[in-house]
Amino acid sequence: MYRDTYKRIEREYEQKRNIANQKYRELKEAIYASTPRLREIDVEIAKLGIKSAKLSISTANDKEQIAHELKAQIDSLKAEKEAILKQLNIELRPQYSCEKCQDTGFYVENGTTHMCPCFKQELINESYSKSNLYKLKEESFDKIDMNLFSDVACPEKYKTNISPRDNMKKIIEFSRIFIENFNSPKQKNLLFTGTPGVGKTFMSSCIANEIINKNYTVLYQTSSLLLNSVFEYKFSKDESSKELYNSLFNVNLLVIDDLGTENLTAAKFEELFTIINSRLITQYTKTIISTNLSLEELAQTYDHRIISRIMGNYNILRFYGDDIRLKKK
Ligand SMILES: [Zn+2]
Numbered sequence: 001m002y003r004d005t006y007k008r009i010e011r012e013y014e015q016k017r018n019i020a021n022q023k024y025r026e027l028k029e030a031i032y033a034s035t036p037r038l039r040e041i042d043v044e045i046a047k048l049g050i051k052s053a054k055l056s057i058s059t060a061n062d063k064e065q066i067a068h069e070l071k072a073q074i075d076s077l078k079a080e081k082e083a084i085l086k087q088l089n090i091e092l093r094p095q096y097s098c099e100k101c102q103d104t105g106f107y108v109e110n111g112t113t114h115m116c117p118c119f120k121q122e123l124i125n126e127s128y129s130k131s132n133l134y135k136l137k138e139e140s141f142d143k144i145d146m147n148l149f150s151d152v153a154c155p156e157k158y159k160t161n162i163s164p165r166d167n168m169k170k171i172i173e174f175s176r177i178f179i180e181n182f183n184s185p186k187q188k189n190l191l192f193t194g195t196p197g198v199g200k201t202f203m204s205s206c207i208a209n210e211i212i213n214k215n216y217t218v219l220y221q222t223s224s225l226l227l228n229s230v231f232e233y234k235f236s237k238d239e240s241s242k243e244l245y246n247s248l249f250n251v252n253l254l255v256i257d258d259l260g261t262e263n264l265t266a267a268k269f270e271e272l273f274t275i276i277n278s279r280l281i282t283q284y285t286k287t288i289i290s291t292n293l294s295l296e297e298l299a300q301t302y303d304h305r306i307i308s309r310i311m312g313n314y315n316i317l318r319f320y321g322d323d324i325r326l327k328k329k
Contacts, residue, residue, distance in 0.1 A: 005126045009119065010105065017096070017103040024094040031090060041081045048074050100215065117252075120217045124251065127244050139205040141172065148324050164321030168199065171317050175203060178315075179210045182253075182286060189280075191310055192290040193298075194319030197326065200290040203319075204255050207288065216252035216284075223272070224262035230271050248275055252284055259291040260301055273306055280313055289314070 032039045052070045055063060085092055096103040101116035108114070149165040158164070174190070181187035190207075192200040208218045221229075226248065233245040248254065254275075262268060279285045291298060295316065299307050310316070 005123060009122045009126065012122075013103055013105045013119070020094040020096050020103060024092075027090075028092060031085075031088070031092065035084060035088070038081060038084060041077050045074055045077050048077075117215045117217050120247075120251075121212060123243070124217060124219050124247055139202055140209060141176075141206050144168075144172070144202075144206075148327050149321050158320045160320075164198075167318070167320065171199075171203060171319065174315055174317055175207050178286075179207060179214070182211060182214065182216065183284060185283070187286065189286050189314045190288045191314040191316045192288065192319060193294060193316065194292070195323075196292055197323035198319040198321050199324055200319050201257060202324075204257065204288050204290055208253060208255055211253045217247070218253045218255070219247055219251040220255040220257065222257045222261070223259045226256060226275075227262055227268045227271055230275075231268075249278055250282060250285060253286050253288065254279060255288045255290070257290050259289050260293040260298065264301065269303060269306075273303070273309075276306060276309055280309060287314075 048070055052067060052074075055067055055070070060066070094102070098116060098118040101107045101118065105116050105119035106113050107116050146165055146168065149163075149168045151163045151165040153161050153163040153166075155161055160167075162170075178187060178190055190204075192204060194200055205220070208220055212218050230245065230248065233242070276287065276289075279287050289310070293301060298310070
């Protein structure tokens with residue numbers, strides 16, 4: 001399954017690349033047709049290039065001097081070309097959807113080839129019920145309507161003097177800091193708690209989208225589906241799905257949605273703990289957990305080991321207010 005997905009994405013990348021290159025060639029042809037000087041420059045540069053290649057094997061005394069002059073000529077031609085393109089306001093290079101890997105899916109750093117985050121993300125999207133992330137793709141911070149949150153504090157109902165609107169402002173601030181400091185080991189993870197319909201899923205998808213835009217990998221999954229896929233892998237021992245299982249541990253951002261709705265068995269609990277715990281020690285990984293349970297209920301449901309990890313390493317943000325989903329209708 002994994003292998004098929006991999007192959008398919010590879011083919012898609014090849015297609016993307018071909019399209020970008022084709023468009024580039026067409027653009028170049030059109031521009032060269034209307035500005036012939038550009039083609040002349042290319043021809044001259046090529047001729048000078050051949051000359052300097054020949055020079056490198058020559059034994060002439062003034063070899064260095066000539067090489068210097070050739071290079072100066074080439075540089076001046078390149079500058080002329082750049083100036084023309086700048087005047088035309090045209091960037092003459094293929095427009096890849098990912099600059100980092102130029103739509104190859106891989107990039108080289110310090111002599112080693114790495115899989116590009118964009119390719120990893122495609123694999124994750126395709127392999128873990130992609131609908132999850134696709135549905136959320138539209139969500140962004142600028143779509144938050146603060147009017148949906150009451151600016152009146154209601155201590156009897158929410159047990160705090162802070163109005164839902166001010167609370168939401170605080171949550172947005174914490175979320176922005178989380179995004180900004182995503183790479184920092186000092187930045188804590190996030191736990192969103194609160195009753196359904198108060199914006200937890202919306203907020204975690206906003207963050208997920210921003211993190212993807214920063215070229216990190218994101219896996220968004222409900223707690224119960226996530227644990228089911230762990231067990232599927234463990235029981236089938238399917239080697240090809242190993243990479244996906246591993247992504248639970250090394251994906252840059254893991255969003256565990258709806259913690260507390262899974263049917264928790266002792267074995268599942270251990271898996272959950274292993275994932276949460278090992279992500280705390282892996283570099284460049286962060287986790288967002290969202291749950292309808294209160295902290296007290298979490299403490300009753302889960303072993304103290306998970307609770308102590310959360311208390312020590314997560315910023316706990318409580319969502320409250322009226323059900324937004326009802327208000328929007
Ligand atoms: Zn890429």
